[in-house]
Amino acid sequence: MSDQILWFAARGAGVVALLLFTATTVLGILTTTRWGTAGWPRFLTAELHRNLSLLSLAFLAVHIVTAIADPFTSLGIAAAIVPFASSYRPVWVAIGVVALDLLLALIVTSLLRPRIGQGLWRAVHWTAYAAWPLALAHGLGAGTDAFSTWLLAVQAGCILAVALAIGWRLWAGGSNRERLPDVVAAGRRPGATPYVRRDR
Amino acid sequence: MAARILAGPPLDAGPESLRDHLARLGPRPNARAAIKELEASGLLGRGGAGFPAGTKWRTVAARGGGDARVLANGAEGEPLSAKDRALMTLRPHLVLDGALLAASAVGAAEVVLYVGAEHRHARSALSRAIGERAATRGGLPVPVTIVDAPTAYVAGEETAAVHFVNDRDARPTAVPPRPFEAGVDGRPTLVQNVETLACAALVARRGAAWYRERGSGTTPGTTLITVTGGSSPGVREIDLGTTVADVAGMAGARLAETSAVLLGGYFGGWAPAADAWEIALDPAALRERGRTLGAGVIAFLPAGQCGVRATARIIAYMAAQSAAQCGPCVFGLRAIGDTLERIAVGTGRSGDLARLDRWGRQLPGRGACRHPDGAAGHLASALDAFGEEFRLHAATGRCSAGAAGRAA
Amino acid sequence: MIPRRRLHVDRIRCDGYGMCAELLPELIDLDDWGYPILRADVVPREFEGLARKAVEVCPVLALRLTAEPRRTPTPIARPAPASRSGS
Secondary structure (H helix, E strand, O other), X not given: OHHHHHHHHHHHHHHHHHHHHHHHHHHHHHHHOOOOOOOOOHHXXXXXXXXXXXXXXXXXXXXXXXXXXXXXXXXXXXXXXXXXXXXXXXXXXXXXXXXXXXXXXXXXHHHOHHHXXXXXXXXXXXXXXXXXXXXXXXXXXXXXXXXXXXXXXHHHHHHHHHHHHHXXXXXXXXXXXXOHHHHHHHOOOOOOOOOOOOOO | OOOOOOOOOOOOOOOOOHHHHHHHHOOOOOOOOHHHHHHHHOOEOOOOOOOEHHHHHHHHHHHHOOOEEEEEEEOOOOOOOOHHHHHHHHOHHHHHHHHHHHHHHHOEEEEEEEEEOOOHHHHHHHHHHHHHXXXXXXXXXXXXXXXXXXXXXXXXXXXXXXXXXXXOOOOOOOOOOOOOOOXXXXXXXXXXXXXXXXXXXXHHHHOHHHHHOOOOOOOOOEEEEEEEOOOOOEEEEEEOOOEHHHHHHHHOOOHHHEEEEEEOHHHOEEEEHHHHOOOEOOHHHHHHOOOOOOOOEEEEEEOOOOHHHHHHHHHHHHHHOOOOXXXXXXXXXXXXXXXXXXXXXXXXXXXXXXXXXXXXXXXXXXXXXXXXXXXXXXXXXXXXHOHHHHHHHHHHOEOOOOHHHEOO | OOXXXXXXXXXXXXXXXXXXHHHOOOOEEEOOOOOEEEOOOXXXXXXHHHHHXXXXXXXXXXXXXXXXXXXXXXXXXXXXXXXXXXX
C-alpha cells in the first residue's frame, strides 16, 4: 500500500513540477516582451517567474525523493545525480537528471546574479530552452503512465503554452538594444520617423 | 596679438623640425615642478570641458603608482573645429613636449597619441617628429604610439578614446570608472587635449607668471580658435577675454551681415548677433551667461541664412552620430531631429515646439556620455536665439530668410 | 560609512523595461520610449525597501544603489533669454 503512495506521489509531484516549470518558462518569455497593464505590472511577471521557479524546484525535490524511496524503481541516490546511473529506463532518467542539473544551474546563477554579473547569468539562462524540453521528454519516457490520455493532454498543453509564448515574443519583439543602431542610421534619411512609442 | 602657442616659423611653412623647435624653445624642462606650475597657471583643458589641467595631472600622478598612461587627444571630431589638427601639423614637437612632460610628471609608462584618422598631415607630422626624437641621443623616455581615431563625433569623448585604444571600439563607456581611475590597459590615464598639452609645455618652460600675463578677463592665457563664416575664416590664436566683435574683425565678419553666432561648436550654443558681439570669450564669464567656448569654435551665420535650417542640420548630424547605446539619446535625438526637419521645411504640426522643449529638457544626464546633453543645450539655445523664426516656420510654414520667404 | 542611498542607472545596460518606475513611481518617471527619468536620485528612507527590490528585479541589472552623487550636468545648457530687440 505504501508503495502505491510513493508511486502516486512521485508521478503527481513530477507532473506538478512540469506544470510549474512550464509556467516559469512562459513567464520568463513574457518578461522579455515587456508586456504589462495597469493591473498586471511588468515586475509582477518577473517576480512570479522567480517564485514559480523555486516552487517547481520544491516539487521536483519531492518527485526525486519519492522516486528514489519507491522500491519498485530500484533507483539509488546516484541515479538522481549521475546520468545513466539508473538501471530503470536509464536514458529517460538520465534526461531528467540533465534537466535537473540545468535547473539547479539556472536557479543558483539567478540567486547569485549580482555577484556573477549579467554576462555569465545570461549565458546560463539561455540553457532554459534546453532544460524545459528535456523535462518534458523525461515526463514522456520515464513515467509508467506516460502515454495515458490525461498525461498526454497535459503535456500537449505545456507545449502549446510555450509555443504560444515564443510566438508572441517573436511577433511583439523585445529588446530595443538591437534596434538602436538602426534607428540612428534611419535618421540619415530625411522625413523618416521610425521612432516607436512604448506603451506603459 | 603675439602668438605663443603658434609662435615660431610662418604658419604656411609646414611642421616645425626638432632642430628649430629646440633652437627656439630650448630643451624640454624637468618635470619635477611641472604640476605645481600648472596649478598656479590656472590652465584649463582645451578639449571642451575646461577642467583645470593641474588638478587632472595631480590626480593621475597620485593614483598612477608609476604605471599610469597618457592619452593625447587629437581626435577633433567636432566638424567645425580645425585647431587641433593645425597645431599637430605645425608644432608637433610642442605637442610631443607636452605629452612627454605629462608622462614624466604623472609617472606614465606609455604615451598614446590619439589622432583623427582623417587628419593625415597631422599624423605624418607627429610620426616624423617621433622619429626625430627617437633618433636623438637620449631617444624617447617612454614608448610613444600613434593610434588612428575613427572619424566620428563621439570618438573624441574621453572614455570612447580609452575604449578604442583598449578594444578598438570607439563608443563611450559607462562611468565609473573614469579614465583617471582606470583607462588604457586598466591603468590610471591622463586624457588631455593636444592644445592643453602644448600649453603645458610652454608653462613648464616659462612659468605660471608668464602664462598669466596674457588674457584680459578672469581666465588668463591664450587659446586657439577656429572661425568660420567670415571672409577670412581659419584657425587663430587669441587672448582669452577677447570679444566676439574683435574675432569678427579678424575673420572679416560684420555685424550688419550676421544674424547669429555659434559659440562652442555643435556642443555649444547660438546667440543673436547683436547679443553675441560684446561677449568676452572668457570661460568664466561665458559660464555665468550659460554659454561655453567649448573647443574654441566660433561660427558666424550670415544674414539671409535660415537659423532653423542650420539648427535642423546640426541636430540631424548629432542624432546620426549617436553611439547607439542609450535609448534616451537614440530615440530622443531622432524625435527631435525629425521634428526640426519638419519645421525647417515648413510642415510642422501643432504642438511641435512644445514637444521639442519637453524632449530637450528630458535629455541631459540620461546617456552614458554628454552627447545628449550637448545636443539639448544646442537646441535650447537655438529655440531661444531663433525663437521668432521657429514660431514663424511652425505656424505658417514660411521662412523670413531664404528664397522668397519659403521655408526649405 | 556613507550609506548607499542614491539611485544610479547604467544608461548603456538599461533597455527600457520600466519595472523600476512601476515600483518607485514617486522617484522614477518613464519617457515617451519607456526609459527612466530619475526625478530625484536620493532615496528617502521609506522607499529604501522598494528601491532594493527595484535593483534586484531589473532584468538587466541596470539599476544600482550607490553612495556617489549623480554627475553634475555640464554647465552648457540654458543661456539667459536673448533680448528681443528687433528679432
